[in-house]
Amino acid sequence: MRTEAIAPLRAAHRPHAVSRWVAESAVPVLAVVGAILVVWMVATYVLNVTVQRDALDRAGTPYTAGELFLATYTMERPILPSPHQVAQELWKTTVGTPITSKRSLVYHGWITLSSTLVGFGIGTLLGIGLAVLIVHSRTLDKSLMPWIVSSQTIPILAIAPMIVVVANALGVTGLLPKAFISTYLSFFPVAVGMVTGLRSPDRLHLDLMRTYTATSSQVFWKLRLPAAVPFLFTSMKVGIAASLVGAIVAELPTGAVAGLGARLLAGSYYGQTVQIWSALFAAALMAAVLVAIVGMLDRIVRQRMGIRS
Amino acid sequence: MNALLAPLRGGGVLPFLAIVAIFLAFPLPGDATSLGLSPVALGGLTASVVVAAALFLRRADALAIGLGLVASFAGAALLIDDLPDGPLPAGSPGMGQGFWFALVAVWLLAWTTVDRIAGLSPRHPVARRAADLAIPILFGVWLLILWEVLVRGLGVPSVLLPAPSAIGAKLAAETATLWADFRQTFLKSVLVGWALGCGSGFLVALLVDRVPFLKRGLLPVGNLVSALPIVGIAPIMVMWFGFDWPSKAAVVVIMTFFPMLVNTLAGLDAAGRMERDLMRTYAAGHGQELLKLRLPAAMPFVFNALKINSTLALIGAIVAEFFGTPIVGMGFRISTEVGRMAIDMVWAEIAVAALAGSLFYGAIGLVERLVTFWHPSMRR
Known part of the structure; x- marks a missing residue:
């Protein structure tokens, strides 16, 4: 019963082409890309944490779990760099350096x-x-x-x-x-x-x-x-x-x-x-x-x- | 005059030129260095080329083709035998012009023969398949002959391009090394990586297929990733998984995953509306519909991905070895032998890779014929 009542209503409110594009491709693609980023961030912590903990232990100064967590995202030679490190490096080496430089x-x-x-x-x-x-x-x-x-x-x-x-x-x-x-x-x-x-x-x-x-x-x-x-x-x-x-x-x-x-x-x-x-x-x-x-x-x-x- | 020229119009130019060339190959009086053949051999070669070419001017039957084959191959053998054994002495002009005219004559005759075989269209299916197989094989053999004669006759240094015979000798002499490399690269990295990558791509596709939202999101991403230069992750994988074969297998897994995912997803959509509705009228569950209708319909796509991936896997494993390996493996051998300028060993390695790649591809093709025998493209 309900579907019969809704069907003509749907036909009248046919979504605009742009909003249909947003709902049918943009949102799913963005969701997938977002999921990849989240997995990446988690993997960064998991992969880097042992190396970073060793480094902090060797330094001798006491640290908290929160500091360890943050440090895994800003290592200089991480096993897996975090997305923002890659983005920073990309920005630095494209916009931040002159084009003629060997680092660009x-x-x-x-x-x-x-x-x-x-x-x-x-x-x-x-x-x-x-x-x-x-x-x-x-x-x-x-x-x-x-x-x-x-x-x-x-x-x-x-x-x-x-x-x-x-x-x-x-x-x-x-x-x-x-x-x-x-x-x-x-x-x-x-x-x-x-x-x-x-x-x-x-x-x-x-x-x-x-x-x-x-x-x-x-x-x-x-x-x-x-x-x-x-x-x-x-x-x-x-x-x-x-x-x-x-x-x-x-x-x-x-x-x-x-x-x-x-x-x-x-x-x-x-x-x-x-x-x-x-x-x-x-x-x-x-x-x-x-x-x-x-x-x-x-x-x-x-x-x-x-x-x- | 018209009667004389008539045969030329029906594609008779090539045999005509072959006859002209073989007479130009005769050494001029006083020019002893031109062609090293004995008068008997030269006479025999000339006679057989002229007879075969003259036959081709008139007809293209089994006799003419057989004679053309015999004459062209005998001529090629004579010419290769006439080449100096070692490298040409420095500053020598190479072979004389008589030699090259003879080569042109023999090659023209061979080309005409192949052309006439291509022109036959035998009624009998077996004969037709034999002709279709013989043409590319003849072409390949002549490519090798020309390669051999040109490299040795022009004195091309072997650092630049070794002759096929030198590569063959290397293949025979270094079998043990080549086998060890093959085992390391192909039997370990390629096969393991290919199986894992294709398997996981297939399974993920089955899962994603159940969630339309994920499918709409993953398809564009997968298509994009398939076009990316994924081999570039090789240095990262070497850092993560070490120098031995698991790091190469990891590169192969990532390279093969996305083509499989995308193709399987496309394949699962290949079953027709009608067939799916029919399954529904039978009250088939998702599993039954998948197993009895959609997976069989997806098989041509799956095999397409398997074939694409077989080449990708070999490339990925070899390129990943450029970034560090234990001292064995095809990619390792290629990059070190290049450094030592031992180009014949590199070519031997490439020959092994080419053979392995083709056989791998062929084997998948064979399984495909057995599995998708029902598909229209398999009908004859």
């Missing part, structure tokens, strides 16, 4: 970002080029495609140090060796996505093009390429995240002096946990922003092409 995360981030973007650009072009060749050549399709797919089961990131060292031996230093690894990691999703995309037009549409006696280049520019655009952007989102991972890992083993990967390595050598965590968060933030930018480009291009999503 913006400086290191830019070095990683530049090789990521160069590698991603080359990788995307290479992936599109390979996809075009594969779609137009039966032999390449049958011979190359299985290898492209199985190349992904190979932990290619493992050869990142080798490429960088060999390139250094050749006298090629700096951006390009790192960009090469990003290229390798990002070409695959783009190539596979574009092959699917370029093949996605209907049989009917292809037949229609044939009735117009369209050349294969006309079919490509007017039918296949526009049909492949949504696939391209989806795979570019995967590709740019992969390129960032590639650029960071490429900075690890070579004793590189700059870049987010080098910050991670230096932090692990000197036990600077706060530095490791802040570099990690900077990398995570960068990945999220890069993926979001590609997603935005996707929406803009779709709108201009008149594709309804």
